[in-house]
Amino acid sequence: MFRTSRRAAILAAGALMLTLVACDTGPDESEAEDLSGNRTGAMADYKLGDQFKATEALSFSMLYNNHPSYALKDDWLFWSELSKRTNVKLENVAVPLSDYEQKRSLLIGAGDAPFIIPKTYHPQEDAFVSSGAILPVSDYVDLMPNFKDKVAKWNLKPEIDSLRQQDGKYYLLPGLHERPWQDYSIAVRTDVLQQLNLQVPKTWDDVYTMLKAMKAANPSTYPFSDRWSKPTPGGNLINIVTASFGAFGGWNYQHAKFNEGTKKFEYNGASDTYKQSVEYLHKLVSEGLLDPESFIQSDDQARQKLANGKSFVISSNAQTLVNDYRADLAKTLPTAKLAKIPLPVGPAGEINPASRTENGIMISKKARESKNFVAMMQFIDWLWYSDAGQEFAKWGVEGTTFTKDGSGKRSLASDVNVVGLNPSGTKHLQKDFGFYNGVFAYGGNPELVNGFFSAEEQEIQKVMGARKPVAPQPPAPFTDEEREQATLWETALKDHVTQMTLKFILGQRPLSEWNAYVAELKAKNSQQYIDLKNKAYERFKKANS
Structure with a gap:
């Protein structure tokens, strides 16, 4: 699919190509391309653990997701130190976070995409x-020894296999975690719990009981008023609730869900587990426990309600707990106490729904023709996948932004702050230096991932780490023709699921019409989609048995 002629060859020899996936070497080593003309600036013998440094000054274009919390600055230490260590300069095509996905699609479609395209979430x-x-x-x-080492050492083959397309190849270099890390959950006013003599909720049923008690004590409030609903309504809340019920929703909506009992895919938005999660959220709204504006309001509006004592529960992760909510409350309700809790347990049991892979990097086809292509792949391998590169991207420069003790434990420099770890610090690791940037700093071993976690967050991660990881969905890649057809169906299906999910939750459509909604999905080809998915699954499984 890299070239038209190659696509034809793949279709003609599909079974042979798929069989290669089962081999020890896999399709990653199935084609020995001639890269002799693409090695300018590359290291002759780059291997695991080496510091990459281009043999001449190079620059690579990159699509840059510009986060409003730490807006891009050209004078960040990150850029100058990166060039010093690697002899590489990144030419950033900066796009605001809110427009990133749309702009990425437009650039790729027009053939104008930069070489390096990070912040891409599978299956985008x-x-x-x-x-x-x-x-x-x-x-x-094979040009990326650090990437290959982590995949092998951390037994990530199932996760990597789930990325494979019909030709047996994958087109995304994902972020890699040694262990799953579930960051998103909800934050709760623990001082209010104490006033009401309530325990920290452990299950979603406990959350319901807690909200009922909060409502009874404060009848004029919605105890739970949420954020992160733009551009995806209920993005985080629907995501974490459906995950706890055994489905996919919100930010993580997927059309197909593998049923371990039947060993077949089913349409996720019509499944019993998806319905149960919708029923739960509807119950919260209908009883005045969840603010219906949660699905349309801005983050600032949600934060203001929490800061003004008009709500007591909100979606959270480790950073927003400290940077947003506690900072807000310190100004308005200084005696208030807020804590993020481990993800509440639902009908799916004590699971950790986080994947060990996350957003990753696509490479523009134009990059392959560059005389510096090999050097670029070595550079990506070092920055995103080597231990040294991951430490640099997250912590910065030893002696300037962080220190190490005799045992190798890292600590922020005394004048540097991030996520509230050094409140008196006059410099900010992200805003002033450019480190701990979501474009570069993700993945790694638990010590690195947990490095900026407070003691309370460490405890939360202990709880989540003891839970059973959710298995990745098995590979069921479409052919080009199937993908073209599926894409035509997916947009209409997702739009309908999104609209009807909100109507059911908000009570604008009665849940008694669920069967009618399922029929509407079938009219929009949900069954044909699932039939196509199961056909692809069986084909891939047969080719690799």
């Missing part, structure tokens, strides 16, 4: 595969 890459606009990166991971 699927839309760009059949056109040949992005590279099958699995063909080139």
